[in-house]
Amino acid sequence: MKQAALSFLLLLTSCFLLLTQTLAQSPTTTEFNFDRAYQDYLYNYNLYRSAYQDYLVAQNEYQKYKTLSSQTKFLETAKTMLLTRADTVKTYLTALRMKLRETTGIINYQQNLYYVKLDDEVAWVDSYKQSLPSAGSLDDLGQLSSQMEGKSNLYHYLAYKTIGVVVCARESALKEHVQDVISRLENQINQIRNEGRNTDVLERWLIEAKQKFARAEEKFTQAQNIYGSITENPSSQTNGYNSAGVALEQSNQYLKETITSLKEIIREIKNE
């Protein structure tokens, strides 16, 4: 009897130890990264869409009946819609910031510049949200709404600028890799020439590859300039985004062609 009790106690102690260890190993907090921030944004965006539908229905009823109850309902749904709109903007700006943080190859000063701008706007939205519940009439709410609407162009500007910084950093990193490969292959051709072998064909092909690379660089610079010229003007934002995208696609295409030429050079060297 005593032995059985002792074994049961031992089993219980080991179970407890195992449980505490497992709990200690499991992460208590999940890392906040772009994916997490983006999921937060999507979640809030969905809440906003739903709140917006409710707001439209309430607005319709208010315009139809003009009663006090329909006005109160309209005020409440409008308040909720504005709150969810603010949350959507806030989480969206946060997702942009996380994207900037996680993209490698962005110049430090550029990254810090947009961090400051995005952080400022997130802080503004936070304080703006606090003022929303105190609005007692549709007029008050209308004034508060127009405060955020006044910042709409700035948010779009920040968004397009951040996208530009991110995609250009990515493309630039790829371009540097291709440049590195060209240099290494050039060294190989020089070595072959120093060994006394004929490298005329290889050199001609390398010049062609370099020309394609130069075209890629040209298009990349064009895209960078377009992103640089984006202002708070909405038409400059969408036009700039579209034409910069086209330039980057062309740059990518030239990089692909450069790689194809370089592959041919390698094949030729190996077959010689």
Add this chain to the structure above:
Amino acid sequence: MNNRQIILKKFLMLLLPLIITVALIFLVIVFRANVVIKNGNKVTPTPILTPTTAVSPSPQTEELDKIGNDMKEIEQDLETIDIKEIELLPPAVDMNVKLK
């Protein structure tokens, strides 16, 4: 011919082909493995077994292979790179709310 001689004869008849076969295999192995003198010059025969140590490639070939591998990676990146970041485009929230 007594019984012992008959048994010996039968035994030899059985054993002889076996000995000849083994000797032939042995000769073939020796012939292939040893250096063959041909027209007064030493000719290295092709080894029966593949060499256990592979011939190391020249530094040039190694570098070319490295460049080739890097290019494959770049090609993959070029195929998968996102130059639009559509998911980062601003949300379509109503920024012209009319509270009337």
